[in-house]
Amino acid sequence: MRQRVWIAYLLLLPALICLAVFRLYPIAAAVFGSLVADSLTEPGSQVFVGLRNYLQLFADPIFWQSLWVTIKLNLVINPLQVILATLLAVMANQRFRGISFYRLLFFIPLGVSLPIASILWRIMLDPNSGLINSILNVFGIPSQPFLINENQALWSIIAVATWKGVSFWMIFIWAGLQNIPRELLEAATIDGADRFRRFLRITLPLLRRPLLFVLVTDTAVNFLLFVPMFLLTRGGPSYSTNVLMYEAYKSGFIYGDMGRALALVVILLLLVVATVMVQFRLFSREAEH
């Protein structure tokens, strides 16, 4: 028996080594890095500063603003993406003439990388000569500033990221839909349940597992969302799109202050872990019921 346990550990070893090297070590290095700073008396060396980087962050209004922007973004974008992905998956799961064309349309954003999508949307959202404003003008709506207005920039980024992300998440939910036994839906139909009731009482409860996976993964991805802010707004206007991830990038790679950057990353990590744990608990409990 003991030998069997050893073999099990031995077989797990490569995966455990990978976990330690690629997951645990970087986290430990980030935590350590957030406790040191560049020495100004001895160029090129570092000094241990304890929690100074964190205390400086907590005293910085920009940190609190970035935290609020990050939370606001995630409160909107995660439910929005999951709901839209579910609706699209339900549509893609239908069988009627010409559905292949619609499926192709849904999948197009998947083939465009996020940096390219961001640049395309930047051109389309240009306040002076962008396509979106031209369309709005046709309907008599005045041109909008979109990315250069502090009240519209975050919502514009949410739109871009959602356009790009929804079709990816749709695949998982669509796969979940295909696993729902057809007999259950047929039985409900015979019992007189209409389309909406079938979706609410049968489809949705049976989709809990893929939905949980999508929600948790989507949340982790969106907490770390960075490319649109980097390419479209650079955190502006007036820090309205300055999410924690972008602030961390700026601190580390523009200001050269890696201690501050890593402190931000550690806080972000804790935030993601806490959110995902809450989601997991809520959904697991519901799934058990």
Added chain:
Amino acid sequence: MNAPFRLSFRRILAAVLILTGFSSGSVPAATAATVVHWLTLSDGAWPASVKKVIAAFEAENPDIKIQLDTYPFRQLFETIEVRMKSQDKDVDLMSVDVPLVASYSVRGFLAPLDEYFPQSEIEKTWVQASWRAGSHTDHFMAAPQNSSTQFMFINRKLFQQAGIEPPKALNPAENLSYDQVSQIAQNDRWTWEQVVDAAKKLTKAQNGKTEIWGFEFDQVGRLYQLQCLGDSLGASLVGPDGLTAQGYFNSPASLKAAQWYGDLFNKWKVSPKNVAPDESPNLFASGRVAIFVGGEWNVPRFKEAGVDFAIAPFPYFKEGKVATGTGSWHLGITKQSQHKAEAAKFIRFICGNIQGASIWFDSQGQLPALLALLDQISKDPKYNAFPANAYLLGVYEAQHTAVPRPLTPGYLQLEDIFASTYEDIRNGVDPKASLDGAAQRLDRFLAQFKK
């Protein structure tokens, strides 16, 4: 059946033996060249110009090879941060934007060049403002590869169409000596107020969309160019210690400059929003901007684009003084380099030697910082013809009106916060609130350097 194989096997064996014999020293091998790695820019004509200098250097120094490692402008700074912090030994030379000399020196990225360039030689070789900007705490840290200057480019056709008399300028098919160019710079320079008046008339809209913009900045929101607005009104971005922003970044003079900048986009609407610095020259090159204020490096680009342009001196505020941008790329040796002597040899060739610096200047067209080359330009009649005579204007500005960027170890933070603050102002945020918030934020960052 085996014979052909044995034959070919013997041949292969013989070939291998001959080859290994050559490489193992039976015949003296050529000495392997020392490879010097240079972290530099990938933008525009920069790599091609650099390669011309490298070819000339390597012809003279066959024992040294210069290997380029290039990145776009913004990514270069990030790459320097990452690679210097990881003590990357594969970087010997690095291009240094001159205001960052202090920051890189304080953090141990650069090795002093004192042992390769004695002070007496430095003073005789480069413009004083340039070598001083490349020094930190009495150590020469980075040699000036070139300097820079700013001009006001004018689209002659658009001025003519609008019926506006342009300022006296350097025009195509006109030869001007250094003295004549100096006269224009002293007597015919437009004020920013005149620029705005003309820009309002030059801006043309059709169906609610602006087709022709009256005015545009080359660097849109970057400190290098916009600092000159405040400088003209007597403002400075940070205090004399380089570590205080409050009362400087948001001083009344700075606010006045920022308000004027914001009005260009929001009140007078003569300048386009949402244009990145990389894209701004394209609007002038395609004839959609009438007045473009930009660096001398745009001259070859506009000439190639075939736009009908003239070059006038950089404007100033009526109530202020003339202030123009200066300073550019320097070349330094990394602290961890294993080939410092070879790297220094190359620095001497491209930055401090008339042969190398001339190849660089002829190809790249940026204002030199080398005294011998500047002297040559101001005396050589070939620089009297348009648009080469723009360099005569550049020499004048460098000697009379140039204002360097602030010397502060917090320049990275200053430049970034400046850019985001001016972007906000461009997008309509109240200038006073923007400057006040930025000054507070800057002071928090600069405080770390006071300890």
